[in-house]
Amino acid sequence: MKPLTLLRFDALASYARAPRARLVGDEVAWYEHNNERVLGMIVRDKADGDFGGLVFGRDLRGRFRWISSTSQFYESPHHCRVALRREMERQAHLPDEEYFQADEKGKPVDFFTPVVKHGALNPAFVSLAEAIGYSPARGIIEPMMRWYEDADGNFVEQFQTTGFDARIWELYLFAAFTELGYEINRIHAVPDFCCASPYGEVNVEAVTANPTRDKRGNVVPEPLQETDEQKLAYVRDYMPIKFAGPLTTKLKKRYWDKKHVAERPLLFAIQDFSSPASMTRTSSALQRYLYGYDYEWSHDADGKLVTAPQRVEWHVWDTKKVESGFFRLPDSEQVSAVLFSNSGTISKFVRMGALAGFGSDLVQILRIGNWMNPDPNATEPLRLRQNVRDNRYREHWAEGISIYHNPKALKPLDPRLFPGVAHHWLQKDGRLTSRIPPHFPLASVTQLLVPERSEARAR
Template sequence: MRPISNQRFNAFAAYCRSPQALAIAEEILWFEADDSRIVATIIRDRPDSEFAGIILGRDEKERYRWINATEFFKSKIQARAALRAKIEEIIPILEQHRKQGDNDKKPVDFFTPLKKTKQPLHQSFLNLTSLEGFSPAKEIIEPMMRWHEDADGNFVEQFQTTGFDSRIWELYLFSLFTEAGFIIDKSSAIPDFSCSGLRGEFCAEATTVNPSRDKKGKILPPPPIEAEEEMEAAIRDYFPIKFAGPLTEKLRKRYWERENVQGKPFILAIQDFQSPTAMTMTRDALPIYLYGYRQADDWSMENPKVERVETHQWGNKTINSNFFSFEGAEYISAVIFNSSATISKFNRIGLQASFGSDRVRLFRFGTVCKTENGNPHITEYAHYVSEDAMVETWSEGLEVFHNPRAVHPLPMEMLPDAAHHFMPDDGLMRSRLPNWLPTQSYTHIEVEELPPQPDDNELF
């Protein structure tokens, strides 16, 4: 039995934790044993301040679930000793203890290539499953995927082929909502997420911005955006048009009329995958399209001026702006976005949680909005990802754009660690920001050549 971080324990076991459990007990120590076939935690009972050990093992579907527990003790030292003894007692008979007897399905497996697919395997899927540099991401997804119910019947195929980016975005949202303390109801495939927890209930539907294609299906390159003027033009019109397509498509489906959504806050969760680094460039364009406001040309900190945006035009295409003003959009409580929620986030969190090859080094750099003494400012950052550095969470980088017309507003406490943005009538956005909000995130993968290890005979 060896100690592990809370981050590593959560990667194994957060998906089976009841929100009510944390209301009555506090987890204070975490462990793993028997080559990670067992994970455990010591809890402190809040009413009585007594301590006990909880033991989890993999069930028939390879999901970590409760298999045993110790008695309660007056001290955590006693509880830890009892937990160690209980685990040593269970290991020889773990096979019979781990079986729950409530399912007979095979474990969900994202990684074994399907024998028959209509499309070739996605290059990012091949990278994830075959390159050592992505081993932290692969290993942190493994316990997560065991909890996935393929409600629409094609998740695994799309994850391996044409829909890799979209499915990674959905896995991110699954991790995000779990981290925030919500149980996800899997009884219905529509919408993607029906969440409930101590803070309340909400529903969410995932969508993505994808590359433009011609009539033959070939990907069309985005416009050149190397010069500052080109970037400004793209943020002003091209990127809002790209966001408009998937958002208005979801709006037309009127999810809020479904019985399992009625009366609850409803979120659209969007990520930009139109090009490999698109999400790092398009963040500023999303609120322009959502609210129909942008900074005036003579805007300054001393004299912040905005102007109304009625339409966006690029080439022969013109669309209306101000998504939240559209008919039916009052039932969209918020739109959420995270520029850093890509496969690289899984890689970084996986490495921090001690998953993957020991040879992998990840160098992260970009820009961040830091809030110090109540004053936000943009600065650059660069660092190697490590286990003892600032812990990256799934909610890091998340931005919530609240709808001022929402019939069912989304309370901020639903996603307390996110950045929350509000648009009053004067068009000047008000925000509640976390202390650290990455606005651009890039991750460079290095695989080190480790020195050769001596033979046993050389040690004597």
């Protein structure tokens, strides 16, 4: 029996947890035996303070689930650990069939075996499936996919072809919501996530801003951003229009008319895949479109940052013109909030996979970007360069999520349902109030460094 880090255990089996279990016991330690054939956990009962052991094995669909426990609870973690080791050794010698639960439905979901001809595969999927640099991401996605329920029936095909970015976004949300303690129900095709915890329930529909294409289906390059004026126009008008399309399309679907949605807060979770790395520079554009306000800033005589809100009515770009203020549109009061993260990309899976011990150790991973400056009067972010392989590096799935609350929501979202993420509220005077956790990433890029000989061997 060998100890596991919590991150490694979570990567393999976090989806097996019942959220209510957190109310009765605290997890103390995690273990594996026989090359992760079985996993173990020690928990401390909150009521009595004694310790018990749980054992997990793979069911018919390859998912780690509870298969046995220690015969009793113990006053010390040491005695519990001895008993847990014996039980894990006993279970590890049993045949696979002993771990099956008799309630498995369907076959294991296999994301990486091609379901279409190689020529039709998305190049990004091919890189994920074959390149050594993406092996950490591949390693952490494989156990996750065994728990993912494909309510639409086309997830794998789209993941491998035209919908790669959108499906990666959904997988990211699945991981983040699980980390936040939610049990995810995907028996309904819409919305994408029906999330329940002991503290409340929410519904979430995933949406992406995608590249503009011409009549032949070719991607139209985004506008130039060489001058300050071009960059400002891109954020003030071009990107708000890009966000408006998918968000208003989702609004027209009237999810709140469905019985399983009607009584719960509804969130739209949007990610920007409109161009390479675009999500690293467009969060301010989303905020501008959602609330319909722009802000001028200055420092007063004491050096304090002062912002002046200015209402925006329209966004105009070439022949396109859209009304600003998504939360001012008819029916938008049915949407409790909009969730955004610039981290919900394949790079996130690479970093989290490496932290959990998946993939090749030859892959060096650097994260470079801007983080929130803790100085309340700062106008520039902190710029950091971090080595993900450094033992001091820390990251979690929900890091980087921002939630923009709807000031007119009929079912306001309780921020306590999403701890550890950034929350933003519009005040009556047009000013924005934010609650942002420490070390919050604003935008980052991830560099993968792989020795050329290793990549050649992999090919």
